[in-house]
Amino acid sequence: MKPEDFDFLAKMLKDRSGLVLTKDKSYLLESRLMPVARKRGYKGLEELVAQLRKRDEALAVDVTEAMTTNESFFFRDQKPFDQFRQVVLPNLLATRATKKSFRIWCAAASSGQEPYSLAMILKEESAKLAGWKTEIVGTDISREILQKARAGLYSQFEVQRGLPIQMLVKYFKKRDDQWEIDPAIRAMVQYKEWNLLGDLGALGSFDVVFCRNVLIYFDQDTKGVVLDNISRQMNDDGVLYLGGAETVLGISERFKPIPSQRGVYAVSKPGYTGGTLGAA
Template identity: 55%
Template sequence: MTELDFDYLRAYLKQRSGLALTAEKRYLVESRLTPVCRRFGQASLRDLVGALKISRDTAMERAVVEAMTTNETFFFRDRLPFDLFRDVLLPQAMAQAAGRRRLRIWCAASSTGQEPYSLAILLQEAAAKLAGWHVEIVATDLSTEVIEKARLGLYSQFEVQRGLPVQWLLKYFTQIGEQWQIGASLRSMVDYRQINLLNGFEALGTFDVIYCRNVLIYFDAPTKADILNRLAASLAPDGALLLGAAETVIGLTDRLSPHPIHRGLYGHPVAAGRAAPPMTLPLRAVAAR
């Protein structure tokens, strides 16, 4: 692959997915796109680049983008965002929405489904408190391939061993051969949709809680700012946005503010300040970490 070919692929991926690849990521492009070459009958990455320039093969274009998308995830990843949801955000959202008894959650980079299903498990555990409520989980991802896997809810032994407590594995999953499938009732709680965060997502409506974790780190600053501003527009006035541990809104937007206590939690500036005093984790949640 020549430098010109690499530069073309960097620009191509930036335009279609927002990925900002630095020069030292050339090895990653070569390793991930070589299988795409074989799949579409291209002898080399140079031939693949040539085909992308002249072809309108949407399957090939999608395969190139999806091959470069990082889909690392596991159940209850980093634990704290889920303790925070169970012990703080869910009770707070229920208090705020008591009149309408409706709760909307968006997982904005859901990958193969472990994050939204982790939230679905917590909601099922709180089912008695949520009787009479309409709870909606919308899960979106750029990759149609991982969305299909998420909808199926079928995971390997290795995948269910990563972060999922064994009691919940036995309670909510059924073993099928060497794999485990999450129950139909929990699968039905999640509405999966293909969404590119670079494009408009206003049609999804507003949400009480938005998880957009470990995706902004792959974008450049202007792209991060644009997405954060549009996430702010999709967040309810007293809503909560959770980002990854290495992500922040500081220096990117003034439409969201970090919570003074909880790392990774953001809200509208007035709401973030007003909610600060009560938003502390109970001792049992802290001890669990």
């Protein structure tokens, strides 16, 4: 690949998605974009880049989607979901007892395993949530991966990754060579196409945000922008989940770690002294 073509693609992808590509990742561009080029009938990436330079928006969307990492599985890393069920959910039931409602946002929801994992937890706790209004919103930049999430169809391999067998039996049905999630669980999640670098205002405010294993793909400045954007959509006592290799320290002053709750952060806004979760 020509250096100028790599530079063009790298800048376009960073501007559109925040994804940072270094020179040693040129192989990644070639392996993921060659199928896009072939689909369009181009001989190679040089022709693809030439078309992108003509501001072909549809092609730019296809290229961005092809480069977006969509790795996800049910109850990924398990501990954050146990912590949500044992600590965060009881805290929400206590602090939201008057209005009896709360909203959860899964940013970069990919193919839906994370929001559906949370939906299954809420379903399991339905007796405690009688009379409550709960919302789970899953967003992603990829239109294609959101179609898969909405369909709620998963391969044998996908349901074997993290999904407890009792959950599989209870909430899925076999359809040919795939597993279909229960329509009641699927209905608990709204999916929306959204870019974390864009205006998030229309999404509304949230009590819990999962943004796990997303920041690792961004540079330091972009991480700060994303965290600041997310903080503006969170209620004062909101809770943020990040991935195990991610942190807010040295990046954003809008969140602070919650003592004894690794990977979980509280909103830190001017004049707000903190909620009760840290003491839970």
